Amino acid sequence: LDVVRSTFGDPTVNSRQRTEAARLQQPQDPRPSGxxxxxxxxxxxxxxxxxxxxxxxxxxxxxxxxxxxxxxxxxxxxxxxxxxxxxxxxxxxxxxxxxxxxxxxxxxxxxxxxxxxxxxxxxxxxxxxxxxxxxxxx
Structure with a gap:
């Protein structure tokens, strides 16, 4: 679906991809301190x-x-x-x-x-x- 949207110039595709990339870069299980x-x-x-x-x-x-x-x-x-x-x-x-x-x-x-x-x-x-x-x- 994102391929079709990107072909027709839907601007939300890029923002969704950036959001997904940022989420993957964050640590999944941050160790609690204290x-x-x-x-x-x-x-x-x-x-x-x-x-x-x-x-x-x-x-x-x-x-x-x-x-x-x-x-x-x-x-x-x-x-x-x-x-x-x-x-x-x-x-x-x-x-x-x-x-x-x-x-x-x-x-x-x-x-x-x-x-x-x-x-x-x-x-x-x-x-x-x-x-x-x-x-x-x-």
Missing amino acids: VLIDLARREVHLDGESLNLTFKEFELLNYLVENGTRTVGRDELLEGLWRNAEEVPNERTIDVHIRRLRSKLGRLANTVRTVRGQGYRFYEHPEVVVWAAPEYSI
């Missing part, structure tokens, strides 16, 4: 790559995200994350989990901030996207 925290699937992605967080690391990140920009103390984290544990670990356990979580977050490690003498806080960085679980109603 951190995506998918609470429903319990997944965290950094720059399109899945992070292998342990169960407790994800729980810790989730707890901080749910508390927004409020500072969460170590005691509260221990109570919230190990409430059903037979043996509750000491406060240094939280520090170790935070350190490991930050190392996995790489360049966006500063999204988990230390508030000296008080605890930790989630920083809503522009490159961090949180997808919450959908709410269902009956």
Whole structure:
């Protein structure tokens, strides 16, 4: 059809061809940048790559995200994350989990901030996207 139109001088043929050429030059799957925290699937992605967080690391990140920009103390984290544990670990356990979580977050490690003498806080960085679980109603 474009051959017939171009033969008779239809100007839309050239614009369609240019549009198609421009579309083909664009990357088909641009890699997202930043951190995506998918609470429903319990997944965290950094720059399109899945992070292998342990169960407790994800729980810790989730707890901080749910508390927004409020500072969460170590005691509260221990109570919230190990409430059903037979043996509750000491406060240094939280520090170790935070350190490991930050190392996995790489360049966006500063999204988990230390508030000296008080605890930790989630920083809503522009490159961090949180997808919450959908709410269902009956």
